[in-house]
Amino acid sequence: MQGDTLFELRGVKKRFGDIKALDGISFLVERGEIFGLIGPNGAGKTTTIRTILGIILPDSGEILIKGKKFSRDMVDMFGYLPEERGLYRKMKIKDLLIFFGRSKGVYGKDLIDKIYYWLEKMDLLDYKSKKVEELSKGMQQKIQFIITIINDPEIIILDEPFSGLDPINRDLFKDTILELNKEGKTIVYSTHNLEEAEKLSNSICLINKGKVVLKGKLSEIKEKYGKNSIVLECDGEINFLKEYDFFMDIDIYKNYAEFTLKKGINSEEILKILLDRKIKIKKFQVVEPSLRKIFISTVKPGA
Amino acid sequence: MKKIREVFRREYLERVKKKSFWITTFVVPFLILLFTFLPFLLGVVSKGKNYKIAVVDRDGYVKKNLDVEKSIDMKAQKGIPQSGKISFFISKNDSIEKLKKDVISKKIAGFIVVPKNFESKNISFYTLNTNNIGLILKISSKFKELAISKRLERLNIKISQKELKKIMSGIKVETFKISKKGKTKKSYFQISFWVVFSFIFILYMILLMYGSISMRGVIEEKSSKVMEVLLSIYSPFELMMGKLLGIGFVGLTQILVYMAFAGIIGVFVTLEAVMFLPQVADVFKNLNFAIFIYYIVFFLLGYFMYTSMFLGIGSLCSSEEDAQNIQTPVVFLIIIPFVSTIYLIQNPESTISVILSLIPFFTPMVMFMRVATSNPPFWQVLLSIVLTFISTIFIVRFSARIFRTGVLMYGKRPSFKEIVRWVRE
Numbered sequence: 116m117q118g119d120t121l122f123e124l125r126g127v128k129k130r131f132g133d134i135k136a137l138d139g140i141s142f143l144v145e146r147g148e149i150f151g152l153i154g155p156n157g158a159g160k161t162t163t164i165r166t167i168l169g170i171i172l173p174d175s176g177e178i179l180i181k182g183k184k185f186s187r188d189m190v191d192m193f194g195y196l197p198e199e200r201g202l203y204r205k206m207k208i209k210d211l212l213i214f215f216g217r218s219k220g221v222y223g224k225d226l227i228d229k230i231y232y233w234l235e236k237m238d239l240l241d242y243k244s245k246k247v248e249e250l251s252k253g254m255q256q257k258i259q260f261i262i263t264i265i266n267d268p269e270i271i272i273l274d275e276p277f278s279g280l281d282p283i284n285r286d287l288f289k290d291t292i293l294e295l296n297k298e299g300k301t302i303v304y305s306t307h308n309l310e311e312a313e314k315l316s317n318s319i320c321l322i323n324k325g326k327v328v329l330k331g332k333l334s335e336i337k338e339k340y341g342k343n344s345i346v347l348e349c350d351g352e353i354n355f356l357k358e359y360d361f362f363m364d365i366d367i368y369k370n371y372a373e374f375t376l377k378k379g380i381n382s383e384e385i386l387k388i389l390l391d392r393k394i395k396i397k398k399f400q401v402v403e404p405s406l407r408k409i410f411i412s413t414v415k416p417g418a
Numbered sequence: 419m420k421k422i423r424e425v426f427r428r429e430y431l432e433r434v435k436k437k438s439f440w441i442t443t444f445v446v447p448f449l450i451l452l453f454t455f456l457p458f459l460l461g462v463v464s465k466g467k468n469y470k471i472a473v474v475d476r477d478g479y480v481k482k483n484l485d486v487e488k489s490i491d492m493k494a495q496k497g498i499p500q501s502g503k504i505s506f507f508i509s510k511n512d513s514i515e516k517l518k519k520d521v522i523s524k525k526i527a528g529f530i531v532v533p534k535n536f537e538s539k540n541i542s543f544y545t546l547n548t549n550n551i552g553l554i555l556k557i558s559s560k561f562k563e564l565a566i567s568k569r570l571e572r573l574n575i576k577i578s579q580k581e582l583k584k585i586m587s588g589i590k591v592e593t594f595k596i597s598k599k600g601k602t603k604k605s606y607f608q609i610s611f612w613v614v615f616s617f618i619f620i621l622y623m624i625l626l627m628y629g630s631i632s633m634r635g636v637i638e639e640k641s642s643k644v645m646e647v648l649l650s651i652y653s654p655f656e657l658m659m660g661k662l663l664g665i666g667f668v669g670l671t672q673i674l675v676y677m678a679f680a681g682i683i684g685v686f687v688t689l690e691a692v693m694f695l696p697q698v699a700d701v702f703k704n705l706n707f708a709i710f711i712y713y714i715v716f717f718l719l720g721y722f723m724y725t726s727m728f729l730g731i732g733s734l735c736s737s738e739e740d741a742q743n744i745q746t747p748v749v750f751l752i753i754i755p756f757v758s759t760i761y762l763i764q765n766p767e768s769t770i771s772v773i774l775s776l777i778p779f780f781t782p783m784v785m786f787m788r789v790a791t792s793n794p795p796f797w798q799v800l801l802s803i804v805l806t807f808i809s810t811i812f813i814v815r816f817s818a819r820i821f822r823t824g825v826l827m828y829g830k831r832p833s834f835k836e837i838v839r840w841v842r843e
Contacts, residue, residue: 170649171826187653195650201643206432218424218651262647 120182121146121270121301127166127176136162137173138325144270144303144318149296151316151333152305153410159325160305161198164274167303168195191220194268198275198305200259204248208239208258211247212265219266226265233261237287253284260288264295271295273304277311289315313406321413328413333406340404343376345385348398355392361385364412373408421652425660426667429635433668443672447679455686467502469553472509472517472529477536479568481508490556504556506530514544521546530557537565562586614763614790617713618783620676622756625720625782626749628669629728632661633741636732636825645825654822658729662814666721673717677710712789715803720782723810724752730817733824740831755780759787766792776802778809816841 123143129136137159144150154160165171167178169185178185180192203211209230216226234240237257242250247258256279264271276292277285292315296302306312312319319336321329329336343363347353348371356372357365361384365374376382382401389396433439475481490504509517509529517529521544528545541561543554567582577585639645648657727748735741755774762771766788775784775794781802788794823840824832832840 168650169653170646190651193650195647197643197646197650199643199646201639201646203432203639203644204642210432214424214428215647215651217427218421220420259647 119146120144122167122178122180124163124167125177125179127163127173127178129162129166129171129173135325137166139176140322140325140327141176142320142327142330144301146301147296147299148301148317149292149315150301150303151312151319152303152322153307153309153312153319153406154305154322154328155307158322160307160322161274162325163322164195164272164303164305167272168193191266192269194219194263194266194271196260196263196271196273196276198278200256200279202247202255202258202262205246207244207246208234208250209243211258212261215262216265219268221266229265229267230261233265236291237261252279253281256280256284257287260291269301271300271302273302275306276304277306277308309406309410319406321410323413329409336409337403340375340409343378343380343382344402344404344408345374345376345382346398346400346402347372347374347389347396349389350395350397351392353389353394356385356388359388364408366408366411375404375408375412421656422660422663425652425657426664429661429664430667433631433665434671439668439672443675447676451679451682469502469504469527470525471504471506471557472520472526473506474509474512474514474517474529474531476512477532477534479536480532480564483564483567484508484560490560504553518544527553530561532561536561537568611763611791614787615760617709617790618756618759618787620673621713621717621720621783621786622752624669624672624717625724626752628665628721629724629748629752630745632665632725633728633732633735633745634738635661635665636729636821637735637738637741640733640736640825649825654825655818657825658726658818658821661729662722662725665725666718669717669721670714673714677713709790712786716782716786719803719806719810723778723782723806723813724748726810726814726817727751730820730824733821734827734831734837736827736831744831751779755783759783763787763791767794772798776805778802778806781806 120143123141125141127137127140140159140163152160152163162171166173167185169187169190180189183189203214206214212230212234213226216222216230221229230243231240234243237260239254239257242254247255250258260276263273271292273292276288280288292302292304304315313333316333318332319330320327350370353372354367356362356367356374361377361380363375363377366372376385382399386396386399389399473480473484484506486505486507511517514529514531517526520526521528528543531542531544533539533541543557545553548554563582563586566586567577570577570582639648652660728745731741731745731748734744758774758780762768762774762784765771771784771788772794774780775788776798785794785799785802789799819841820837
């Protein structure tokens, strides 16, 4: 099903008072992919997600879902896990899940089956008659996750899904997300953790200060940046490299450096300089740049 | 509609399941009911009992005139639930201490001390259970008879028992109200004063209570951050309407339960099966079905008007402390008509009363008071309902606009200017 556009943002703008929260965001998400919305804190990730879900209306621009403008009756297509988790503290787990299930258009036996399936999967079956406030934070996170997917949504939107999770739940969430994706669900999630995005996404959209900085298939992006990225490990002073005008960017540590070459510059030239200076080279490798590197190089002011 | 239904369902079920709801809705009126029937229940227990009462006669008149042989059948008096017999005997000993012992050992049910010249003094009755109204009423009427016949004797008037009964019976003053059209209607103003007032008090309590309950609900959803998920499923309008209807139905349930309880008492009153204080009985005889219908109509109007305002306010606040200040004007809109009815109820058709009853914010309480205590022109009643209905629609829409933006705001409370902008947008 790859290559089939599921939804699209076109020039979405949103102001809050004097602040331009979204300044013309455009990207498209294809059916069946895992789409990472990446950006530093305050970049506009949550606002972008809220406009997709119709929680806030954009000032201008449009959001097309399956080619149609967003309307209220589309909400059941989505499952949403907000960044700030919250549940009705006084409700019993089962009642809570029934409420949200019914709210999202799942009823009767179908709903009960789904509730039991997910409670069992998340190892929470024994807690079904307990109140939310009696559960640990980790358990509440799992309940919130179940709510997100209880209606078997086509599009699952997760805002910082891994924040505040312990390693065990993190793996559980990750595995579940991958499993759901395998079943054909489209997953859009936001993160500022680039290692995570790198491991999980098919496509990414990097935003900063309300603008799209970089977007596309992760493999294509890496290829674009990848041919001229070099990791160097050595003995000896290498600060002198900064004096050369060969680099798009350069990151030098004591015995370690990462840099990206400008177009037309050959990696051999660098190697030659290093050898001339009699630097003991332990490792000189042309690599795909980490997303982190791409992120820093695109987001850093003046870069 | 489906979405509104689910919010409605949750709000209703979660609140109805609460203990506090059960206590205020069932336990409290049940206790009231129980106390109303208590004399009846006690009467059933003491059925057929024979009360032996000793009389210490320091006057001498009682000895001669009280028919000691004949016991008094308590059932003879209408409305007294206790049945049984009272028989008096003149005590031979004069020692109160000794008689007290007899009462404790249950040889006698009690004793009466008749002082010298008792007709111008008080008579004392000593017994274990001073709650036995039937017994006390019977004794007091018997000694009233004796006192009056003694007074008459001193005036040299000799009359028979039958004539004495006639002399003692009083008459009731019935008041009739003349409406402007010249119709007369039995007025029940005096007896219904407290009833109408308690109706309005319950209305006031429920409006205030459910208003602040719904406001707290919204604040809780905001502060617990569950709001974000809700808004991904519901439009703010669906959310607000669901809440408004759901919580309103809880209030309606409560009122209907109260009315059912009142109905039960009413049935017993009309059947005259149980003794009530005559005042209570009259009140229930005078209540009519239309009053209940008006009550529900005015409750619903008031509820939607005030609660939508409370919901709007709740949406602006991130914590309950936040809400304290801005809810004050709305709280006043509920307090003002409540306090004014206390004064207006004495003259329900005064100009100020008519004016207030036509101002939508005050209509629910003031117009209900007018309908319940006097005969306001029907066009005024209808006009007030229509005006309140229209303003309620406006207020609901106005609040929905505030709600729409407010629910997503955190931290700083918006300024008045900002709120005005949201409403216009």
